[in-house]
Amino acid sequence: MRVPTLLLFTLAALVGAAVAVLPALAAAPSETKLEVNENCVENNWPCWAAAGSGSKPVPASKITIAAGGEVTFTDNTTTKANIAWMGAAPTCSSSVPVSPAPPQTPWEGKCKFEQPGTYKFESSTLFNGGPSLDYTKYEIVVESTATPTTTTTTPPTTTTSTPTAPHEPSPGYGSPVEGAPRALKLAASQHGSTLRGSIKVSQADSGGRLEVALFAAGAPLAKTQHAAQVRIGRLVRSALKAGSMSFSVPLSAKGKASLRRHRRLTLTVKITLTPLRGAAVTTTRSVVMHS
Secondary structure, three states: OHHHHHHHHHHHHHHHHHHHHHHHHOOOOOEEEEEEEOEOOOOOEOEEEEOOOOOOOOOOOEEEEEOOEEEEEEEOOOOOEOEEEEOOOOEEOOOOOEOOOOOEOOEEEEEEEOOOEEEEEEOOOOOEOOHHHEOOEEEEEEEOOOOOOOOOOOOOOOOOOOOOOOOOOEOOEOOOOOOOHHHEEOOOEEEOOEEEEEEEEOHHHOOOEEEEEEEEEHHHHHOOOOOOEEEEEEEEEOOOOOEEEEEEEEOOHHHHHHHHHHOEEEEEEEEEEEOOOOOOEEEEEEEEEEO
């Protein structure tokens, strides 16, 4: 009886080793899809977004695929678009209008990325509201495929840890709007019609999205007793990079008119950080603008 038992254990060990190697061997080229969405973040702001992302998505300004993977581009909107590769270019099907081919719609085509590296492209007909709202520029990062490796299985160990919220301060992690108050610099009294500040983005929040919105009471704006908050300025930045980042948010025409009329305007500044993974974090500050 001992010989068959030993044989069974040997076979089981061999099968386990084979399974450990399979994931590395089975790594297939990745695929992703991008489509022109005409209402990115706000209505009538066209951009390239993830397929099926719905209303007001964040621009897909940086995506990652494996070497040998393909990206399907689709434009079924009224906004004509083409692809202008800046530097290295993949192999694209004839249905993709690659510059100098003019923008067009509708169309759909694929581009295949054989070599690892960063491929940059632009679509000049998409929304461009300045450096912080430039939805014309994109990057596709192509990573090398993994090489086969053997995984060694070790007995599981039990550890005890105290869970922390995604944006609570912990070693090596800090949010620019919560848990690290000194990372956000915003003067409580400012002059002019543009609010200015800076944020130190942590490594954990890189790649995420930042929104700065300015609100003022309705009464100073409309000369009524209506106290509801009215948005008079907004800034959105996506694909954040780790490090210090300054920002400026100009007042809307209505906000500038109110500032000229009253010579001072109290703002509620709402700052929202949305990481790639985890829940969004929001904080508010009060700032007085002087003409």
